[in-house]
Amino acid sequence: MIGGASVHPLPRSADNTAKPPAPHAGGLSRNPGMPLDLGWLEAMRHINRSALERRVDTLGKRRSIKKEHQAAWLLRALAVMDLTTLSSDDTPDRVLRLCAKARNPLRPDLMAGLGIEDEEITPAAVCVYHPFVSIAAEALAGTGIHVAAVSTAFPHGLAPLPTRIAEIRASVEDGADEIDVVIPRGLVLGAHWEELYDEIAQFRAACGQAHLKVILGTGDLATLRNVTLASMVAMMAGADFIKTSTGKESVNATLPVGLAMVRCIRAYHEHTGIHIGFKPAGGISTAKASLDWLVLMNEELGRRWLEPDLFRFGASSLLTDIERQLEHHLTGRYSAAHRHAMA
Numbered sequence: 011m012i013g014g015a016s017v018h019p020l021p022r023s024a025d026n027t028a029k030p031p032a033p034h035a036g037g038l039s040r041n042p043g044m045p046l047d048l049g050w051l052e053a054m055r056h057i058n059r060s061a062l063e064r065r066v067d068t069l070g071k072r073r074s075i076k077k078e079h080q081a082a083w084l085l086r087a088l089a090v091m092d093l094t095t096l097s098s099d100d101t102p103d104r105v106l107r108l109c110a111k112a113r114n115p116l117r118p119d120l121m122a123g124l125g126i127e128d129e130e131i132t133p134a135a136v137c138v139y140h141p142f143v144s145i146a147a148e149a150l151a152g153t154g155i156h157v158a159a160v161s162t163a164f165p166h167g168l169a170p171l172p173t174r175i176a177e178i179r180a181s182v183e184d185g186a187d188e189i190d191v192v193i194p195r196g197l198v199l200g201a202h203w204e205e206l207y208d209e210i211a212q213f214r215a216a217c218g219q220a221h222l223k224v225i226l227g228t229g230d231l232a233t234l235r236n237v238t239l240a241s242m243v244a245m246m247a248g249a250d251f252i253k254t255s256t257g258k259e260s261v262n263a264t265l266p267v268g269l270a271m272v273r274c275i276r277a278y279h280e281h282t283g284i285h286i287g288f289k290p291a292g293g294i295s296t297a298k299a300s301l302d303w304l305v306l307m308n309e310e311l312g313r314r315w316l317e318p319d320l321f322r323f324g325a326s327s328l329l330t331d332i333e334r335q336l337e338h339h340l341t342g343r344y345s346a347a348h349r350h351a352m353a
């Protein structure tokens with residue numbers, strides 16, 4: 011379930027320069043979904059790619075994050091992270107090490123240097139394949155760190171529908187409270203919107219109380235129009251989050267695609283009053299990239315969408331660079347990546 015994990019300071023205003031305020035503590039109700047509205051889809055078809063690209067170009071240029079606030083933003087990036095391992099050679103030991111890292115993501119000397127040794131700093135969730143869900147759930151019990159399972163024949167989504175639905179149920183049964191499903195990209199490429207809607211609605215039902223994140227596999231979708239229409243269908247069908255990529259496509263999360271998706275989230279919110287979360291994932295491995303995404307969220311959707319119940323990074327190696335940058339912030343020096351436990 012999304013919400014409830016520890017939250018950390020973040021800049022207050024949309025100018026990306028203000029000091030961190032008190033943490034926000036609220037949780038959210040689920041997205042109940044709505045009937046498939048083909049007329050609304052029709053109205054969303056016209057995408058101005060160059061306008062989106064121009065907007066992305068302005069991010070971070072017009073208003074850069076002040077140096078003295080960078081550490082707070084990096085801690086925010088950590089707090090909204092789904093710390094992920096999705097490798098073919100994953101083992102129970104690796105997942106246990108990842109969970110230990112999630113419980114204590116920063117070295118004690120960094121925590122002390124930043125003056126946050128008394129705070130609970132954790133990523134929002136650990137994200138794993140189904141066979142490791144029960145191990146992660148046990149290792150993270152009582153921490154408030156969520157357990158996310160990738161599901162529905164990740165990364166391609168090409169197993170029979172009953173198999174994919176059974177996989178969701180099995181992961182929920184094993185203790186996952188967030189389910190990251192993939193869609194069959196062919197349903198988007200063939201404009202089979204009713205079928206896509208029905209599948210996602212069934213995924214939503216199978217999740218029960220677990221929150222549903224819908225991975226679009228944007229690198230496979232060919233056009234920003236497809237990304238937009240798939241985002242809208244996913245939200246109408248009951249997605250609590252929409253997520254860019256699996257990390258396995260040849261094109262990962264990009265800012266123009268992210269911008270198109272957050273504008274869909276804004277449109278859905280304006281139309282229904284419902285807050286949908288956003289999870290860029292795949293290839294986000296540097297602190298600098300994470301700041302670009304945070305600025306995008308802050309400027310496009312506002313501060314509310316910087317909380318872990320509405321924003322996540324899916325990332326397997328980002329934490330290592332965040333630690334390095336925090337160390338640099340404190341000491342003016344970079345240490346070797348191997349000094350950081352996830353390297």
Ligand SMILES: O=C[C@H](O)COP(=O)(O)O
Nearest residue numbers: 256257292293324325326
């Ligand atoms: O959902 C998370 C992604 O699979 C992580 O991708 P990454 O390994 O490129 O960070």
